[in-house]
Amino acid sequence: MSRESAKVDLKARKKTEKLVSGDFLSFSVIDCSAPPSFGGGPASGGILEATGGRDQATWTVTLSHTKDARLLAMPEITLYQDAIATANTIPSGANVDAADYQMLIWIDWGETNNNNVKIKVFLRNKSAGTRTVIFIGAVRFIVEELGEINCITGVDWP
Amino acid sequence: MSRESVKVDKLARKVEEKLGASELINLQLSSTGTASANLDATGGANDQVTWTVTLINDFNLRLFGMENVSVYESSVASANKIPSGSAVDAADYQIVIWTDWGQSDNNNIKLIVFVRNLSAGAKTVVLRVNYRFLVEGSDV
Numbered sequence: 001m002s003r004e005s006a007k008v009d010l011k012a013r014k015k016t017e018k019l020v021s022g023d024f025l026s027f028s029v030i031d032c033s034a035p036p037s038f039g040g041g042p043a044s045g046g047i048l049e050a051t052g053g054r055d056q057a058t059w060t061v062t063l064s065h066t067k068d069a070r071l072l073a074m075p076e077i078t079l080y081q082d083a084i085a086t087a088n089t090i091p092s093g094a095n096v097d098a099a100d101y102q103m104l105i106w107i108d109w110g111e112t113n114n115n116n117v118k119i120k121v122f123l124r125n126k127s128a129g130t131r132t133v134i135f136i137g138a139v140r141f142i143v144e145e146l147g148e149i150n151c152i153t154g155v156d157w158p
Numbered sequence: 159m160s161r162e163s164v165k166v167d168k169l170a171r172k173v174e175e176k177l178g179a180s181e182l183i184n185l186q187l188s189s190t191g192t193a194s195a196n197l198d199a200t201g202g203a204n205d206q207v208t209w210t211v212t213l214i215n216d217f218n219l220r221l222f223g224m225e226n227v228s229v230y231e232s233s234v235a236s237a238n239k240i241p242s243g244s245a246v247d248a249a250d251y252q253i254v255i256w257t258d259w260g261q262s263d264n265n266n267i268k269l270i271v272f273v274r275n276l277s278a279g280a281k282t283v284v285l286r287v288n289y290r291f292l293v294e295g296s297d298v
Contacts (some may be wrong), residue, residue, distance in 0.1 A: 072222070074223065074257060075257060076257045076259040077257070077258075077259055078258050078259040080260075089260060091252070091274070092254075098206055098252060101273075105254075136259055136260075138193050138262075138264070140220070141220060141222075142292070
């Protein structure tokens with residue numbers, strides 16, 4: 001388990017203990033398709049970094065429940081170039097050339113088991129040079145338990 | 159109606175009765191780039207506009223929301239929808255829509271809609287947005 005996932009799991013448990021009871025929620029972030037030249041996925045310091053020319057990365061964020069309770073979730077995700085700052089937001093920041101990137105965020109039908117939530121983030125570096133990107137976000141979610149909606153909260157990562 | 163839908167409806171009603179949600183919820187719009195105040199944007203090649211849609215409530219209660227968003231070329235019509243409408247050349251646009259982590263205070267919801275004109279000519283784009291949402295109540 002990466003450092004990022006561990007941190008997220010701890011936060012998820014803390015929220016769950018407070019609002020639900022038991023150790024139900026599991027949360028993970030994986031970098032499933034980044035080629036080695038993109039920077040190798042999770043880096044130290046709790047930040048995912050990817051670098052490379054005309055490379056691409058797909059991150060998968062999975063929110064699941066050990067008892068398969070149904071989840072309703074909304075992701076909050078921001079991608080930054082080089083460092084976390086509003087001006088570095090991809091693709092809209094003042095310091096960013098939008099033409100350098102192709103970016104898509106979606107909740108995936110193909111990989112979900114209809115109880116977990118699978119969020120996909122795809123980023124392609126279209127520039128001629130190397131880019132370093134930072135992927136960071138949170139998920140707000142509602143968990144169904146015994147037919148009741150009993151929590152509304154959020155999980156931050158990394 | 160499913161059991162889940164009934165429960166959500168009851169929850170929504172309970173929250174609204176308790177909080178007067180319709181009075182508390184505030185949807186704000188702001189923009190940077192070539193957009194004017196009425197959210198129409200006219201720009202030439204490589205111009206871009208970033209709209210920020212903010213959903214908040216006066217008591218800073220947590221919100222759970224899903225947005226309905228469409229961006230149109232020239233005017234609001236299905237054929238003008240960007241990038242998929244029959245009257246639209248998808249190659250003319252770069253469009254990204256996301257709920258932003260960086261600008262949220264974890265209670266509000268910040269939706270960002272980014273549109274870039276990749277064509278050689280000027281384009282006018284129109285944004286339309288609404289939200290379905292739940293507000294955290296004292297027993298949620």
